[in-house]
Amino acid sequence: xxxxxxxxxxxxxxxxxxxxxxxxxxxxxxxxxxxxxxxxPSRQMILVIRQEAYKQQNATExxxxxxxQKAAKSFSLKISDSQLGDAAMYFxxxxxxxxxSYGKLTFGQGTILTVHP
Amino acid sequence: EADIxxxxxxxxxxxxxxxxxxxxxxxxxDKMYWYQQDPGMELHLIHxxxxxxxxxxxxxxxxSTVSRIRTEHFPLTLESARPSHTSQxxxxxxxxxxxxxxFGPGTRLTVT
Numbered sequence: 768x769x770x771x772x773x774x775x776x777x778x779x780x781x782x783x784x785x786x787x788x789x790x791x792x793x794x795x796x797x798x799x800x801x802x803x804x805x806x807x808p809s810r811q812m813i814l815v816i817r818q819e820a821y822k823q824q825n826a827t828e829x830x831x832x833x834x835x836q837k838a839a840k841s842f843s844l845k846i847s848d849s850q851l852g853d854a855a856m857y858f859x860x861x862x863x864x865x866x867x868s869y870g871k872l873t874f875g876q877g878t879i880l881t882v883h884p
Numbered sequence: 885e886a887d888i889x890x891x892x893x894x895x896x897x898x899x900x901x902x903x904x905x906x907x908x909x910x911x912x913x914d915k916m917y918w919y920q921q922d923p924g925m926e927l928h929l930i931h932x933x934x935x936x937x938x939x940x941x942x943x944x945x946x947x948s949t950v951s952r953i954r955t956e957h958f959p960l961t962l963e964s965a966r967p968s969h970t971s972q973x974x975x976x977x978x979x980x981x982x983x984x985x986x987f988g989p990g991t992r993l994t995v996t
Binding site for chain 1: 917924925934942974988
């Protein structure tokens with residue numbers, strides 16, 4: 768079974784600064800997808816960024832980018848120019864691309880990000 | 885925000901009551917999921933469905949049951965609520981197993 772670990776329960780950043788959230792995962796599969804989701808307080812969980820394991824290029828979405836290290840099984844999220852609206856709980860998630868776990872998401876424990884003005 | 889809805893948003897109910905949490909989506913997705921999330925904790929998959937009349941149990945054992953009679957509707961039922969069922973329940977859907985899941989706003993259930 769796959770596991771996802773977020774070792775930082777809480778992180779904080781000053782507005783306009785850069786912060787990196789860590790995520791590691793354990794899998795024996797070679798084909799899979801990785802996601803970062805954002806869950807603002809009392810609001811819906813939304814997708815931040817998605818990475819296919821077969822792609823070597825790191826995904827980027829505006830101020831959000833990832834550092835995907837497949838051999839190290841590491842998938843960190845970098846938030847540049849942090850904004851107050853970035854404050855939320857961030858979840859790293861793994862999704863198998865085949866087999867009995869195909870389509871199911873496995874989540875990490877989450878990291879609470881605080882943004883200071 | 886995604887077109888996936890959950891009702892009620894908050895529910896406080898006594899032990900032993902039967903409850904149904906509603907989830908519906910208007911995106912035509914055939915894949916739907918239920919997750920359980922304790923406050924400040926990770927999400928655990930409790931049920932999923934890949935189409936009408938198809939439901940499976942997830943990775944976390946749950947006393948709840950689900951049904952999928954219509955594509956857009958995926959209700960979750962607890963026949964006899966207990967305090968241990970107190971949690972947040974999140975519904976999600978996706979149109980493709982390789983793509984992201986879209987989440988509803990959640991139902992926060994408290995059983996007294």
